[in-house]
Amino acid sequence: MVVLIFTGESRVDTWLWAEVLSADAFLAFEAAGLDYSKAVKETGWKFQETILDRGGGKAPLEVFIEFRDDWVTIGFSASTGGVAGQHTLKSWKFNSSLDAKEANENSSRKIKIVVAIAVLVIVLLIGTLLAYVIIRQRKKVNKRAEVTNLTSINDDFEIGTGPRRFSYQDLASATNDFSQDRKLGEGGFGAVYRGYLADVDMLIAVKKISKGSKQGRKEYVTEVKTISQLRHRNLVQLIGWCHERSEFLLVYEFxxxxxxxxxxxxxxxxxxxxxxxxxxxxxxxxxxxxxxxxxxxxxxxxxxxxxxxxxxxxxxxxxxxxxxxxxxxxxxxxxxxxxxxxxxxxxxxxxxxxxxxxxxxxxxxxxxxxxxxxxxxxxxxxxxxxxxxxxxxxxxxxxxxxxxxxxxxxxxxxxxxxxxxxxxxxxxxxxxxxxxxxxxxxxxxxxxxxxxxxxxxxxxxxxxxxxxxxxxxxxxxxxxxxxxxxxx
Missing domain, CATH: 1.10.510.10 (Transferase(Phosphotransferase) domain 1)
Structure with missing residues (x-):
């Protein structure tokens, strides 16, 4: 809805014209005796009320317009035809509900964006929480499986003869808590330390598998299962093994x-x-x-x-x-x-x-x-x-x-x-x-x-x-x- 209000003075009888320019057409028509059907049909505009005082005095005019175009230009004029006259435009005001409507639309759009962002954040939070729960659960399952596997490995190793199981404390004591001055060398999957077993009066070499080396753990199992069965004067003798505190260790003759x-x-x-x-x-x-x-x-x-x-x-x-x-x-x-x-x-x-x-x-x-x-x-x-x-x-x-x-x-x-x-x-x-x-x-x-x-x-x-x-x-x-x- 567009509201056009203006007041003016005319010292003679006059005709007042209202001119409306739309995006595609420019029409001029008389303020009194308008052809409303033609105006609505050709321009999409409609005057709902027209007031005109022809007494040569003040002539207020208030026009209410409904429109269908995206943009328009509104103007007005007055004429006395062949008679001389004077017209004064005291004031005019143009109000439109377009801004309010656009503001409402913008407000609605902002609300939709805020709602969408809120929903997205909630979904992400839920997804992150679920991922955390799943990962944590898998870690627990893997840890239980690893414990079960290590228990099985212990059982398998202890069934055989030859290498024996050592405690971590025994090997830590034998190597002075794996001190640097006892280190003999270091490879891709761990370091080797010189140690001494006081109870059997024997020098040993302890291979400590790196904690982060999954391949080292595989080789640990392979080595224990393989070399523990082999007996030859030209093969290194495996004395024992240990896996405690997430550590994997092999004990050889020095x-x-x-x-x-x-x-x-x-x-x-x-x-x-x-x-x-x-x-x-x-x-x-x-x-x-x-x-x-x-x-x-x-x-x-x-x-x-x-x-x-x-x-x-x-x-x-x-x-x-x-x-x-x-x-x-x-x-x-x-x-x-x-x-x-x-x-x-x-x-x-x-x-x-x-x-x-x-x-x-x-x-x-x-x-x-x-x-x-x-x-x-x-x-x-x-x-x-x-x-x-x-x-x-x-x-x-x-x-x-x-x-x-x-x-x-x-x-x-x-x-x-x-x-x-x-x-x-x-x-x-x-x-x-x-x-x-x-x-x-x-x-x-x-x-x-x-x-x-x-x-x-x-x-x-x-x-x-x-x-x-x-x-x-x-x-x-x-x-x-x-x-x-x-x-x-």
């Missing part, structure tokens, strides 16, 4: 001479050639037991120099069975997912994710080349060379300079025949074609000079499998410079 890599690449004094050769035979003997002499075939999957431990007499003790897999002797390969350490992985294992005795033999070949040369498997041989250890040794072999690859720290005092045999067997075991590698038994026979050495090609064959480049911090199954596990 190896006073540490790991093989600490002597080959670390600050410890290098050992002489005859000990190196004896270590090679001891490691081969351990692998032979795993592959052929136990009731099942054990594929170790992580044979490397840092997992070869040495006792006080430099006798080999192969350890770390967290990645080991059991299979029947008649099976060739098992799909396990990629696991191991970059530099020791067979090319076909990287490509197919299938572990086998042959992939273990490849790792063994790399380790004995490290023993012979004193070089790491991941070393680049020279600033301008892209050759890895195996390629480098094979290149020397092709040039007839194999002895020049022997560790210079023992080059003045080594057995040339043994060195040649050791390096040739190392190349043979790390052959790119798995079908051309020897069994570990045959490799031992050659190392003991019980059979002839193989005739290898002068140039290293091209790998038959694609070897992907190691990716740093990749979430995909990949090769790394430390122990890895993906998809097991």
């Amino acid at each position: 190896m006073s001479n540490g790991s093989l890599d600490s002597h080959l690449f670390g600050k410890k004094s290098p050992f002489p050639w005859h000990i190196r050769y004896r270590i090679t035979l001891g490691l081969a003997s351990a692998i032979l037991y795993l592959h052929e002499e136990w009731e099942q075939c054990v594929v170790h999957r992580d044979i490397k120099s840092s997992n070869v431990m040495l006792d006080s007499s430099f006798n080999v003790k192969l350890g770390d069975f967290g990645l080991a897999k059991l299979m029947n002797h008649e099976l060739g390969r098992i799909t396990t997912g990629l696991a191991g350490t970059f530099g020791y992985l067979a090319p076909e294992y990287i490509s197919t994710r299938k572990a086998s005795k042959e992939s273990d033999v490849f790792s063994f070949g790399v380790v004995i080349l490290e023993i012979a040369t004193g070089r790491k498997s991941t070393d680049r041989m020279g600033e301008e060379s892209d050759l890895g250890l195996v390629e480098w040794v094979w290149d020397l072999y092709g040039k007839g300079r194999l002895h020049s690859g022997v560790d210079e720290r023992v080059r003045k005092d080594f057995d040339e025949k043994q060195a040649e045999c050791l390096m040739i067997v190392g190349m043979w075991c790390s052959h790119p074609d798995s079908s051309l590698r020897p069994s570990i038994r045959l490799a031992i026979q050659v190392l003991k000079f019980e059979t002839t050495m193989p005739n290898l090609p002068a140039k290293m064959p091209v790998p038959m499998y694609r070897v992907p480049t190691p990716l740093v911090n990749s979430r995909e199954p990949s090769i790394s410079y430390s122990s890895i596990e993906a998809g097991r």
Whole structure:
């Protein structure tokens, strides 16, 4: 509704016109005697009341208009025709309910927005509360399941003979509460501490699995179940285990001479050639037991120099069975997912994710080349060379300079025949074609000079499998410079 009010003076008889301009039309019509039907039809406007005084005095006019257009222009005029006259507009006022209506609409719109936001907030709060309740409930269920599982594991472990269960307090006391000065080393899944059990007068090594390592817990269970059943002079002896206070710990016999890599690449004094050769035979003997002499075939999957431990007499003790897999002797390969350490992985294992005795033999070949040369498997041989250890040794072999690859720290005092045999067997075991590698038994026979050495090609064959480049911090199954596990 639009209300137009104006008052004026006219000194003669006059006609007063009201002019209305809509969005599409402009009409002028007489204030008295209007054709209302025409006005409404053509403009959508309607005068509901018209007052006009023709006496030459004041002429107030009040017009009430209903409209249908979105916008309009309103004007007014007066005329005396051919007679002279004077007209004075004293005042005019224009009122409209449009603002009030728009305000009401805006107010209604604001109310709707506020209501919508309130509903959304309530829904979010309810959703958050439900999510919290569900997550908390799942944690409780998982915790109960974990407790049940650990109880089951305890029962399974205690059924067997050999390793015994330790209390956390016993191991904390033995390691001086796992102090830093007792730490022997640290790996991807935890740290190893030196300890002493006073009740049995024994030095021990305690492996403490990292709390946040789910993979470490899996390896913990695998190691206890696997190594507790194995008995061989060249395998690390598992003395006991413990899982209390959300801690997972493994207890081994203490190896006073540490790991093989600490002597080959670390600050410890290098050992002489005859000990190196004896270590090679001891490691081969351990692998032979795993592959052929136990009731099942054990594929170790992580044979490397840092997992070869040495006792006080430099006798080999192969350890770390967290990645080991059991299979029947008649099976060739098992799909396990990629696991191991970059530099020791067979090319076909990287490509197919299938572990086998042959992939273990490849790792063994790399380790004995490290023993012979004193070089790491991941070393680049020279600033301008892209050759890895195996390629480098094979290149020397092709040039007839194999002895020049022997560790210079023992080059003045080594057995040339043994060195040649050791390096040739190392190349043979790390052959790119798995079908051309020897069994570990045959490799031992050659190392003991019980059979002839193989005739290898002068140039290293091209790998038959694609070897992907190691990716740093990749979430995909990949090769790394430390122990890895993906998809097991």
